[in-house]
Amino acid sequence: MGLSHQAHSELRRLGERVKKVLTAIMRAVPAQAQTIGGFARHIGCHRSTSQRLFNAYKAKSGEQVLYHLPGQQALSVLGEQLTGHIPCDLIVQWRQVSERFSATIPQYARSHAELKRLLDNRQEDEVKARDVHLSGQDKRAQLYYAAKSLLGMSMEEIFCAYVLTRGKGRDGFLQEVAMISKSQIKRETGAAPFVQFYTHPHNDDFIAPLNIDANCRVESKRFSIGIAQELSTPGLHQAFASYSPGNSGLVFDPIADHDRFDATFIFNNPDELVDPLSHDSQCSSTSISIKNPAKKLRLLVLIEKQLDRHSCVNVGCYHGNQKVEEGKLSVEDMWTERLPEFPELRLIDLNAGAQALHWDAMQQQKLDYLFRYASLDPANYRCYLMEVDYPIWSSTYRIYFEHQ
Numbered sequence: 001m002g003l004s005h006q007a008h009s010e011l012r013r014l015g016e017r018v019k020k021v022l023t024a025i026m027r028a029v030p031a032q033a034q035t036i037g038g039f040a041r042h043i044g045c046h047r048s049t050s051q052r053l054f055n056a057y058k059a060k061s062g063e064q065v066l067y068h069l070p071g072q073q074a075l076s077v078l079g080e081q082l083t084g085h086i087p088c089d090l091i092v093q094w095r096q097v098s099e100r101f102s103a104t105i106p107q108y109a110r111s112h113a114e115l116k117r118l119l120d121n122r123q124e125d126e127v128k129a130r131d132v133h134l135s136g137q138d139k140r141a142q143l144y145y146a147a148k149s150l151l152g153m154s155m156e157e158i159f160c161a162y163v164l165t166r167g168k169g170r171d172g173f174l175q176e177v178a179m180i181s182k183s184q185i186k187r188e189t190g191a192a193p194f195v196q197f198y199t200h201p202h203n204d205d206f207i208a209p210l211n212i213d214a215n216c217r218v219e220s221k222r223f224s225i226g227i228a229q230e231l232s233t234p235g236l237h238q239a240f241a242s243y244s245p246g247n248s249g250l251v252f253d254p255i256a257d258h259d260r261f262d263a264t265f266i267f268n269n270p271d272e273l274v275d276p277l278s279h280d281s282q283c284s285s286t287s288i289s290i291k292n293p294a295k296k297l298r299l300l301v302l303i304e305k306q307l308d309r310h311s312c313v314n315v316g317c318y319h320g321n322q323k324v325e326e327g328k329l330s331v332e333d334m335w336t337e338r339l340p341e342f343p344e345l346r347l348i349d350l351n352a353g354a355q356a357l358h359w360d361a362m363q364q365q366k367l368d369y370l371f372r373y374a375s376l377d378p379a380n381y382r383c384y385l386m387e388v389d390y391p392i393w394s395s396t397y398r399i400y401f402e403h404q
Helices: 005-028 036-043 047-057 062-068 072-082 088-108 112-120 136-151 350-357 361-374
Strands: 153-165 173-187 194-197 210-212 224-228 240-244 249-252 260-274 283-289 294-304 311-319 345-348 381-389 395-403
Touching: 005 047, 005 062, 005 088, 036 047, 036 072, 047 062, 047 072, 062 112, 072 088, 088 112, 136 153, 136 381, 153 283, 153 361, 173 194, 173 283, 173 361, 194 260, 260 361, 283 294, 294 395, 311 345, 381 395
Parallel strands: 153 294, 210 224
Antiparallel strands: 153 173, 173 260, 194 249, 224 260, 240 249, 283 395, 294 381, 311 395, 345 381
Protein backbone atom coordinates (compact mmCIF):
# COMPACT_ATOMS: atom_id res chain seq x y z
CA MET A 1 0.00 0.00 0.00
CA GLY A 2 1.53 3.29 -1.05
CA LEU A 3 1.11 6.87 0.08
CA SER A 4 -2.00 8.79 -0.91
CA HIS A 5 -1.87 11.84 -3.14
CA GLN A 6 -2.62 14.01 -0.10
CA ALA A 7 0.22 12.40 1.84
CA HIS A 8 2.65 13.05 -0.99
CA SER A 9 1.52 16.68 -1.07
CA GLU A 10 1.95 17.17 2.69
CA LEU A 11 5.36 15.47 2.73
CA ARG A 12 6.46 17.52 -0.26
CA ARG A 13 5.60 20.76 1.53
CA LEU A 14 7.40 19.64 4.69
CA GLY A 15 10.49 18.77 2.66
CA GLU A 16 10.44 22.17 0.99
CA ARG A 17 10.23 23.82 4.40
CA VAL A 18 13.22 21.76 5.61
CA LYS A 19 15.20 22.70 2.48
CA LYS A 20 14.53 26.40 3.07
CA VAL A 21 16.13 26.13 6.52
CA LEU A 22 18.96 23.93 5.21
CA THR A 23 19.74 26.47 2.50
CA ALA A 24 19.92 29.27 5.07
CA ILE A 25 22.29 27.17 7.18
CA MET A 26 24.59 26.41 4.25
CA ARG A 27 24.75 30.10 3.40
CA ALA A 28 25.51 30.99 7.04
CA VAL A 29 28.58 28.76 7.45
CA PRO A 30 31.98 29.89 6.12
CA ALA A 31 33.15 28.91 2.63
CA GLN A 32 35.49 26.18 3.95
CA ALA A 33 32.46 24.47 5.54
CA GLN A 34 30.43 24.36 2.34
CA THR A 35 31.67 20.91 1.34
CA ILE A 36 30.80 17.52 2.82
CA GLY A 37 34.13 17.07 4.59
CA GLY A 38 34.49 20.72 5.51
CA PHE A 39 31.01 20.88 7.06
CA ALA A 40 31.65 17.71 9.10
CA ARG A 41 34.91 19.12 10.47
CA HIS A 42 33.44 22.57 11.11
CA ILE A 43 30.51 21.50 13.30
CA GLY A 44 31.92 18.15 14.48
CA CYS A 45 29.34 15.81 12.98
CA HIS A 46 29.91 12.42 11.35
CA ARG A 47 30.85 12.56 7.67
CA SER A 48 27.90 10.32 6.71
CA THR A 49 25.54 12.81 8.40
CA SER A 50 27.14 15.63 6.43
CA GLN A 51 26.79 13.62 3.22
CA ARG A 52 23.07 13.11 3.81
CA LEU A 53 22.54 16.78 4.64
CA PHE A 54 24.21 17.83 1.39
CA ASN A 55 22.15 15.31 -0.57
CA ALA A 56 19.00 16.80 0.98
CA TYR A 57 20.26 20.33 0.33
CA LYS A 58 20.72 19.54 -3.37
CA ALA A 59 17.47 17.57 -3.74
CA LYS A 60 15.09 18.80 -6.46
CA SER A 61 11.80 18.07 -4.67
CA GLY A 62 10.48 18.19 -1.14
CA GLU A 63 9.99 14.43 -1.08
CA GLN A 64 13.63 13.88 -2.08
CA VAL A 65 14.70 16.18 0.76
CA LEU A 66 12.96 13.93 3.30
CA TYR A 67 14.33 10.84 1.58
CA HIS A 68 17.93 12.00 1.95
CA LEU A 69 17.78 13.46 5.46
CA PRO A 70 19.84 11.79 8.21
CA GLY A 71 18.08 9.67 10.81
CA GLN A 72 16.04 11.17 13.63
CA GLN A 73 18.77 10.80 16.25
CA ALA A 74 21.35 12.48 14.02
CA LEU A 75 18.93 15.32 13.30
CA SER A 76 18.38 15.86 17.01
CA VAL A 77 22.11 15.94 17.74
CA LEU A 78 22.70 18.36 14.87
CA GLY A 79 20.83 21.07 16.76
CA GLU A 80 23.54 20.95 19.44
CA GLN A 81 26.42 20.62 16.98
CA LEU A 82 25.30 23.68 15.02
CA THR A 83 25.15 25.86 18.14
CA GLY A 84 27.76 28.59 17.98
CA HIS A 85 28.33 28.14 14.25
CA ILE A 86 25.15 29.71 12.87
CA PRO A 87 22.77 32.45 14.12
CA CYS A 88 20.47 31.54 17.01
CA ASP A 89 17.31 32.04 14.97
CA LEU A 90 18.49 29.38 12.50
CA ILE A 91 19.12 26.99 15.40
CA VAL A 92 15.51 27.50 16.48
CA GLN A 93 14.22 26.99 12.93
CA TRP A 94 16.30 23.82 12.51
CA ARG A 95 14.95 22.35 15.75
CA GLN A 96 11.41 23.20 14.69
CA VAL A 97 11.64 21.44 11.32
CA SER A 98 13.54 18.49 12.84
CA GLU A 99 10.83 18.02 15.46
CA ARG A 100 8.15 18.42 12.82
CA PHE A 101 9.81 15.75 10.68
CA SER A 102 10.13 13.36 13.65
CA ALA A 103 6.45 13.89 14.50
CA THR A 104 5.40 13.36 10.88
CA ILE A 105 7.10 9.98 10.30
CA PRO A 106 4.70 7.98 12.56
CA GLN A 107 1.73 9.37 10.60
CA TYR A 108 2.84 7.49 7.48
CA ALA A 109 5.39 4.83 8.45
CA ARG A 110 6.94 2.88 11.31
CA SER A 111 10.40 4.32 10.65
CA HIS A 112 12.36 6.68 8.43
CA ALA A 113 13.57 3.66 6.45
CA GLU A 114 9.99 2.57 5.74
CA LEU A 115 9.04 6.14 4.79
CA LYS A 116 11.92 6.16 2.28
CA ARG A 117 10.58 2.96 0.74
CA LEU A 118 7.12 4.52 0.47
CA LEU A 119 8.54 7.65 -1.12
CA ASP A 120 10.22 5.43 -3.67
CA ASN A 121 6.86 3.88 -4.50
CA ARG A 122 4.70 6.50 -6.25
CA GLN A 123 1.62 4.26 -6.27
CA GLU A 124 -1.14 6.06 -4.38
CA ASP A 125 -3.50 4.51 -1.85
CA GLU A 126 -7.00 3.78 -3.05
CA VAL A 127 -9.22 6.45 -1.52
CA LYS A 128 -12.91 5.72 -1.12
CA ALA A 129 -14.38 9.20 -0.74
CA ARG A 130 -16.79 9.84 -3.62
CA ASP A 131 -15.38 13.03 -5.11
CA VAL A 132 -11.74 11.95 -5.14
CA HIS A 133 -12.51 9.32 -7.77
CA LEU A 134 -12.45 12.23 -10.20
CA SER A 135 -9.15 12.73 -11.96
CA GLY A 136 -7.26 15.98 -11.58
CA GLN A 137 -8.30 16.92 -15.11
CA ASP A 138 -11.98 16.28 -14.32
CA LYS A 139 -11.77 18.50 -11.26
CA ARG A 140 -10.10 21.26 -13.27
CA ALA A 141 -12.80 20.91 -15.93
CA GLN A 142 -15.49 21.39 -13.28
CA LEU A 143 -13.80 24.63 -12.22
CA TYR A 144 -13.52 25.74 -15.85
CA TYR A 145 -17.26 25.38 -16.50
CA ALA A 146 -18.17 27.00 -13.19
CA ALA A 147 -15.83 29.98 -13.79
CA LYS A 148 -17.01 30.29 -17.40
CA SER A 149 -20.61 30.55 -16.22
CA LEU A 150 -19.73 32.96 -13.43
CA LEU A 151 -17.54 35.33 -15.47
CA GLY A 152 -19.30 35.12 -18.83
CA MET A 153 -15.97 34.77 -20.64
CA SER A 154 -13.86 31.85 -21.81
CA MET A 155 -11.32 30.80 -24.44
CA GLU A 156 -10.25 27.60 -26.13
CA GLU A 157 -6.49 27.88 -25.70
CA ILE A 158 -3.71 30.03 -24.28
CA PHE A 159 -0.43 29.58 -26.15
CA CYS A 160 2.61 31.25 -24.57
CA ALA A 161 6.22 31.22 -25.73
CA TYR A 162 9.07 32.99 -23.92
CA VAL A 163 12.50 33.29 -25.55
CA LEU A 164 15.36 34.13 -23.15
CA THR A 165 18.61 35.45 -24.63
CA ARG A 166 21.88 36.81 -23.23
CA GLY A 167 23.51 39.93 -24.65
CA LYS A 168 20.45 41.24 -26.48
CA GLY A 169 18.79 43.19 -23.68
CA ARG A 170 20.11 46.04 -21.61
CA ASP A 171 23.36 45.62 -19.65
CA GLY A 172 23.04 42.95 -16.97
CA PHE A 173 19.66 41.70 -18.20
CA LEU A 174 18.33 38.95 -20.41
CA GLN A 175 16.20 39.85 -23.37
CA GLU A 176 12.78 38.24 -23.02
CA VAL A 177 10.69 38.14 -26.18
CA ALA A 178 7.30 36.65 -25.42
CA MET A 179 4.19 35.71 -27.33
CA ILE A 180 0.82 35.29 -25.62
CA SER A 181 -1.80 33.99 -28.04
CA LYS A 182 -5.40 33.40 -27.00
CA SER A 183 -7.76 31.48 -29.29
CA GLN A 184 -11.54 31.54 -29.64
CA ILE A 185 -12.20 34.09 -26.92
CA LYS A 186 -15.92 34.30 -26.16
CA ARG A 187 -17.41 37.13 -24.11
CA GLU A 188 -21.05 37.08 -23.04
CA THR A 189 -23.17 40.25 -22.93
CA GLY A 190 -22.56 42.07 -19.66
CA ALA A 191 -19.22 40.39 -18.96
CA ALA A 192 -16.13 42.41 -18.13
CA PRO A 193 -14.20 43.65 -21.19
CA PHE A 194 -11.32 41.66 -22.59
CA VAL A 195 -8.07 42.84 -20.96
CA GLN A 196 -4.50 41.76 -21.70
CA PHE A 197 -2.33 42.18 -18.62
CA TYR A 198 1.45 42.58 -18.44
CA THR A 199 4.04 43.46 -15.78
CA HIS A 200 6.47 45.98 -17.28
CA PRO A 201 5.75 49.74 -16.93
CA HIS A 202 4.95 51.61 -20.14
CA ASN A 203 7.38 53.87 -21.92
CA ASP A 204 6.47 57.52 -21.42
CA ASP A 205 5.42 57.89 -25.07
CA PHE A 206 3.07 54.88 -25.03
CA ILE A 207 -0.25 55.53 -26.80
CA ALA A 208 -1.40 52.12 -28.06
CA PRO A 209 0.05 48.66 -28.71
CA LEU A 210 2.15 48.28 -31.84
CA ASN A 211 0.49 46.93 -34.96
CA ILE A 212 2.92 44.12 -35.85
CA ASP A 213 3.02 42.26 -39.15
CA ALA A 214 5.32 39.63 -40.63
CA ASN A 215 7.74 42.29 -41.92
CA CYS A 216 8.29 43.94 -38.50
CA ARG A 217 11.39 43.35 -36.40
CA VAL A 218 11.93 44.00 -32.70
CA GLU A 219 13.93 46.86 -31.18
CA SER A 220 15.90 44.66 -28.82
CA LYS A 221 16.70 47.22 -26.11
CA ARG A 222 13.26 48.88 -25.90
CA PHE A 223 10.21 47.58 -24.05
CA SER A 224 7.28 47.07 -26.39
CA ILE A 225 3.94 45.33 -26.65
CA GLY A 226 2.18 44.77 -29.94
CA ILE A 227 -0.61 42.86 -31.67
CA ALA A 228 0.40 40.32 -34.32
CA GLN A 229 -1.95 41.05 -37.24
CA GLU A 230 -1.69 37.70 -39.01
CA LEU A 231 -2.38 35.77 -35.77
CA SER A 232 -5.29 37.89 -34.51
CA THR A 233 -8.85 38.51 -35.62
CA PRO A 234 -9.07 41.49 -38.02
CA GLY A 235 -10.20 44.60 -36.15
CA LEU A 236 -8.55 43.75 -32.82
CA HIS A 237 -6.09 46.66 -33.03
CA GLN A 238 -8.93 49.06 -33.83
CA ALA A 239 -10.88 47.68 -30.83
CA PHE A 240 -8.15 48.83 -28.41
CA ALA A 241 -9.97 51.17 -25.99
CA SER A 242 -7.56 52.23 -23.26
CA TYR A 243 -4.75 51.15 -21.00
CA SER A 244 -4.38 51.35 -17.27
CA PRO A 245 -0.89 52.10 -15.90
CA GLY A 246 -2.24 51.27 -12.44
CA ASN A 247 -3.08 47.62 -13.07
CA SER A 248 -1.02 47.20 -16.26
CA GLY A 249 -3.78 46.19 -18.64
CA LEU A 250 -4.75 46.83 -22.26
CA VAL A 251 -8.54 47.10 -22.52
CA PHE A 252 -10.46 46.17 -25.70
CA ASP A 253 -13.97 46.87 -26.93
CA PRO A 254 -15.93 44.06 -28.59
CA ILE A 255 -15.05 43.44 -32.26
CA ALA A 256 -18.05 44.08 -34.46
CA ASP A 257 -19.62 40.98 -36.08
CA HIS A 258 -17.41 38.58 -34.10
CA ASP A 259 -18.85 36.64 -31.18
CA ARG A 260 -15.51 34.83 -30.91
CA PHE A 261 -12.07 36.21 -31.69
CA ASP A 262 -8.34 35.45 -31.51
CA ALA A 263 -5.75 37.75 -29.92
CA THR A 264 -1.96 37.38 -30.18
CA PHE A 265 0.39 39.75 -28.37
CA ILE A 266 4.17 39.98 -28.59
CA PHE A 267 6.20 41.58 -25.80
CA ASN A 268 9.83 42.61 -25.71
CA ASN A 269 11.25 42.96 -22.19
CA PRO A 270 14.90 44.09 -22.28
CA ASP A 271 15.31 44.82 -18.56
CA GLU A 272 12.99 42.62 -16.51
CA LEU A 273 15.02 39.40 -16.04
CA VAL A 274 18.55 39.80 -14.67
CA ASP A 275 21.34 37.85 -16.38
CA PRO A 276 22.03 35.03 -13.89
CA LEU A 277 25.55 34.47 -15.24
CA SER A 278 26.57 38.02 -14.28
CA HIS A 279 24.26 38.51 -11.26
CA ASP A 280 24.00 36.74 -7.91
CA SER A 281 20.35 35.82 -8.54
CA GLN A 282 19.96 32.05 -8.26
CA CYS A 283 16.61 31.71 -10.00
CA SER A 284 14.86 33.00 -13.13
CA SER A 285 11.14 32.60 -13.62
CA THR A 286 8.61 32.84 -16.44
CA SER A 287 4.92 32.52 -15.74
CA ILE A 288 1.39 32.98 -17.04
CA SER A 289 -1.60 33.89 -14.87
CA ILE A 290 -4.94 32.35 -15.81
CA LYS A 291 -7.17 35.43 -15.68
CA ASN A 292 -9.96 33.86 -17.76
CA PRO A 293 -11.19 30.25 -17.95
CA ALA A 294 -9.43 28.31 -20.72
CA LYS A 295 -9.68 24.75 -22.00
CA LYS A 296 -5.98 24.40 -22.79
CA LEU A 297 -2.67 25.95 -21.81
CA ARG A 298 0.55 25.50 -23.74
CA LEU A 299 3.49 27.24 -22.10
CA LEU A 300 6.88 27.11 -23.82
CA VAL A 301 10.15 28.52 -22.55
CA LEU A 302 13.01 28.66 -25.03
CA ILE A 303 16.26 29.28 -23.20
CA GLU A 304 19.58 29.97 -24.88
CA LYS A 305 21.76 26.84 -24.70
CA GLN A 306 24.55 28.70 -22.88
CA LEU A 307 22.07 29.50 -20.08
CA ASP A 308 20.54 26.03 -20.11
CA ARG A 309 23.92 24.42 -19.42
CA HIS A 310 24.10 26.28 -16.10
CA SER A 311 20.48 25.70 -15.05
CA CYS A 312 18.06 23.16 -13.65
CA VAL A 313 14.43 23.55 -14.70
CA ASN A 314 11.28 22.98 -12.65
CA VAL A 315 7.57 23.83 -12.70
CA GLY A 316 4.79 24.75 -10.33
CA CYS A 317 1.21 26.00 -10.11
CA TYR A 318 0.56 28.76 -7.57
CA HIS A 319 -2.28 30.64 -5.90
CA GLY A 320 -3.20 33.89 -7.63
CA ASN A 321 -0.52 36.01 -9.24
CA GLN A 322 2.32 36.30 -6.76
CA LYS A 323 4.62 39.08 -7.97
CA VAL A 324 8.28 38.32 -7.30
CA GLU A 325 10.86 41.08 -7.16
CA GLU A 326 13.41 40.34 -9.86
CA GLY A 327 16.83 39.33 -8.58
CA LYS A 328 15.38 38.21 -5.24
CA LEU A 329 13.44 35.15 -6.33
CA SER A 330 14.31 32.13 -4.21
CA VAL A 331 13.11 28.61 -4.95
CA GLU A 332 13.01 27.92 -1.21
CA ASP A 333 10.42 30.70 -0.79
CA MET A 334 8.10 29.45 -3.53
CA TRP A 335 6.63 26.40 -1.80
CA THR A 336 4.20 28.28 0.45
CA GLU A 337 1.83 29.31 -2.36
CA ARG A 338 2.16 26.22 -4.52
CA LEU A 339 -0.91 24.13 -5.24
CA PRO A 340 -0.83 20.30 -5.21
CA GLU A 341 -0.91 20.43 -9.02
CA PHE A 342 2.27 19.37 -10.77
CA PRO A 343 2.07 19.91 -14.53
CA GLU A 344 4.23 17.73 -16.74
CA LEU A 345 7.24 19.40 -18.34
CA ARG A 346 8.77 18.08 -21.57
CA LEU A 347 11.95 18.96 -23.41
CA ILE A 348 11.02 19.11 -27.09
CA ASP A 349 13.10 19.06 -30.24
CA LEU A 350 12.48 22.20 -32.30
CA ASN A 351 13.93 20.43 -35.34
CA ALA A 352 10.94 18.09 -35.27
CA GLY A 353 8.69 20.98 -36.25
CA ALA A 354 4.95 20.51 -35.76
CA GLN A 355 5.53 16.90 -34.65
CA ALA A 356 7.00 18.22 -31.37
CA LEU A 357 3.73 20.08 -30.77
CA HIS A 358 1.50 17.07 -31.49
CA TRP A 359 1.33 17.92 -35.17
CA ASP A 360 -0.20 21.32 -34.45
CA ALA A 361 0.90 23.32 -37.47
CA MET A 362 -0.68 26.54 -36.16
CA GLN A 363 1.45 26.48 -33.01
CA GLN A 364 4.56 25.88 -35.11
CA GLN A 365 3.56 28.84 -37.27
CA LYS A 366 3.31 30.99 -34.14
CA LEU A 367 6.79 29.94 -32.99
CA ASP A 368 8.27 30.68 -36.42
CA TYR A 369 6.57 34.08 -36.40
CA LEU A 370 8.05 34.91 -32.97
CA PHE A 371 11.60 33.93 -33.92
CA ARG A 372 11.38 35.86 -37.17
CA TYR A 373 10.15 38.98 -35.37
CA ALA A 374 12.92 38.66 -32.75
CA SER A 375 15.61 37.98 -35.43
CA LEU A 376 16.77 34.91 -33.49
CA ASP A 377 17.81 31.41 -34.59
CA PRO A 378 15.85 28.58 -32.91
CA ALA A 379 18.89 26.30 -33.29
CA ASN A 380 20.50 28.23 -30.41
CA TYR A 381 17.75 27.35 -27.92
CA ARG A 382 16.48 24.50 -25.78
CA CYS A 383 12.70 24.35 -25.59
CA TYR A 384 10.68 23.29 -22.54
CA LEU A 385 6.95 22.68 -22.94
CA MET A 386 4.20 22.52 -20.31
CA GLU A 387 0.73 21.42 -21.47
CA VAL A 388 -2.30 21.54 -19.20
CA ASP A 389 -5.92 20.70 -20.02
CA TYR A 390 -8.30 23.02 -18.17
CA PRO A 391 -5.64 25.12 -16.37
CA ILE A 392 -6.81 26.25 -12.94
CA TRP A 393 -8.61 29.57 -13.18
CA SER A 394 -7.09 32.39 -11.10
CA SER A 395 -3.79 30.56 -10.63
CA THR A 396 -0.29 31.11 -12.01
CA TYR A 397 1.68 28.45 -13.88
CA ARG A 398 5.42 28.92 -13.64
CA ILE A 399 8.51 27.44 -15.29
CA TYR A 400 11.61 28.45 -13.38
CA PHE A 401 15.33 27.83 -13.61
CA GLU A 402 17.78 27.36 -10.75
CA HIS A 403 21.20 28.61 -11.82
CA GLN A 404 24.46 27.06 -10.70
